[in-house]
Every structure is written in structure tokens, then in C-alpha cells.
Amino acid sequence: MKRFARDAGLSLFFLVIFVLALVGQSVAGFANENEELAMHGQPPVGFGEFVTSSSFLVDVAENWQSEFLQFFLFILATIWLVQRGSPESKKPGDEGVESDKEQYLGRYALADSPRWARSTGLRGWVYSNSLLLVMGTIFLLSWLAQSLGGVVVANQENAQHGMPAESWAQYVVSPEFWNRTLQNWQSEFLAVGCMVAFAIYLRQRGSSESKPVGAPHHESAVSSE
Structure with missing residues (x-):
């Protein structure tokens, strides 16, 4: 496992930070979406609904x-x-x-x-x-x-x-x-x-x-x- 992690270190590094960035984008986007909905007097959306939406x-x-x-x-x-x-x-x-x-x-x-x-x-x-x-x-x-x-x-x-x-x-x-x-x-x-x-x-x-x-x-x- 250590050898694999070393030999594939570059790919694994970018895979991990990609996933973290995508999760971060979904969380920030979800919060922003509900802030905008609240400003227009509309009900909030759930997280699952947001990440499967066309806007995301x-x-x-x-x-x-x-x-x-x-x-x-x-x-x-x-x-x-x-x-x-x-x-x-x-x-x-x-x-x-x-x-x-x-x-x-x-x-x-x-x-x-x-x-x-x-x-x-x-x-x-x-x-x-x-x-x-x-x-x-x-x-x-x-x-x-x-x-x-x-x-x-x-x-x-x-x-x-x-x-x-x-x-x-x-x-x-x-x-x-x-x-x-x-x-x-x-x-x-x-x-x-x-x-x-x-x-x-x-x-x-x-x-x-x-x-x-x-x-x-x-x-x-x-x-x-």
C-alpha cells in the first residue's frame, strides 16, 4: 500500500483535492442558493435537491x-x-x-x-x-x-x-x-x-x-x- 501511494502520489494528490474542492463547491453553492431564495421570499431547497439541480x-x-x-x-x-x-x-x-x-x-x-x-x-x-x-x-x-x-x-x-x-x-x-x-x-x-x-x-x-x-x-x- 505504501508503495502504491508513493508510485501514484501525484494522481492521488489531485484526486483528493479535486474531491475536497467539489464538496466545498457544493456546500458553498448550497448556502448561496438558499440565501438567494430567502431574498426572493421562496422556500429553501435541500442539499440533495441542490446537487442534482441544473444550476449545480x-x-x-x-x-x-x-x-x-x-x-x-x-x-x-x-x-x-x-x-x-x-x-x-x-x-x-x-x-x-x-x-x-x-x-x-x-x-x-x-x-x-x-x-x-x-x-x-x-x-x-x-x-x-x-x-x-x-x-x-x-x-x-x-x-x-x-x-x-x-x-x-x-x-x-x-x-x-x-x-x-x-x-x-x-x-x-x-x-x-x-x-x-x-x-x-x-x-x-x-x-x-x-x-x-x-x-x-x-x-x-x-x-x-x-x-x-x-x-x-x-x-x-x-x-x-
Whole structure:
């Protein structure tokens, strides 16, 4: 158990703080929801009712979709684009998907390579792109959940103001939907861009996301040019 905790420490750390943050969000959101209901003279909702509500779903899914879009685009961009000196990038000249030999794919697979890496054809293609496929799928599902929950919340607010209900198609092209969506996207893109650029000149001793402290600025984490 100790060995597992050590070997999976990074994943376990982020899993724990994710759960704590999600629980904290639900508790704070529940309190805020009932405060707003009280201000409008409406009865409070129960905790179970709140965490299964469309408003809570929208707040959670809205952040999830922007995070997974960020990593989907970053993984895709780093195949073809480079940034000299950044440990987040391949070195200039290494753009592209690389050869089967460089990727240990098919007949070039190692003795302990994953089984699907030994395959060619569809299975080999799927496994070769599995990270991008999963990230993209989670993004799309989160975006869909956000939009479906959002149209319910929007129609609840419309009903309170005596306005007609919107369809899903109307909601997903509305300024309100894209205002909320793009607020999250722009912050994620800024954070990734800063990480790529800052890591050229700044260091963090002991972090795998940083070059060695004394490495030249032009040198990436995977080259010694």
C-alpha cells in the first residue's frame, strides 16, 4: 500500500483535492442558493435537491469542459508546433507524429509495450491517439451537459420574468451561453500560454515541468542542443 501511494502520489494528490474542492463547491453553492431564495421570499431547497439541480450541473460542467478543451488543444498543438527553450515542447525539427520506430509501434514495439501498441491498422491508430480521443470526448460531453443544464436554468429565469422559453438550439447560440463559455476558455488558454513561455526563462528545482536550474534558456527538457 505504501508503495502504491508513493508510485501514484501525484494522481492521488489531485484526486483528493479535486474531491475536497467539489464538496466545498457544493456546500458553498448550497448556502448561496438558499440565501438567494430567502431574498426572493421562496422556500429553501435541500442539499440533495441542490446537487442534482441544473444550476449545480452547469457550474460544474462549465469548468470541466474548459479544462478538458485546454488539454485537448495543448496535446494536439504540441504534435505540430514547437517553442524553442520550453520544456513543454519538442525541439525544433521534431514536429509531427514521428515514425513507428520512434514511437515503438507495431513491429518496433518493445517486449513490455502495451498490447495495442503492437497492433497496426485501426487498433494501432486508436491507441496511438487514445489520449487525444478521451480528452476530446470528455470535453464534448461536458460541453453538452453544460448546455443542457444551462437551457433549463435559463428557462427557469425566463419564466420568473414572464418571458417565453428557449429551445436548446436557441440557447447554445445565445450571448449568455457564449459569454459564460468564453470567460472560461480565455483564462485556460492564457494559463497554458504562460506556462509554455515562462518555463523558457524561469525554473523550479525538482519539478518535471521545469528544466534543470542551470540549463540554458534555449534548451528544452528533451534536448541538449
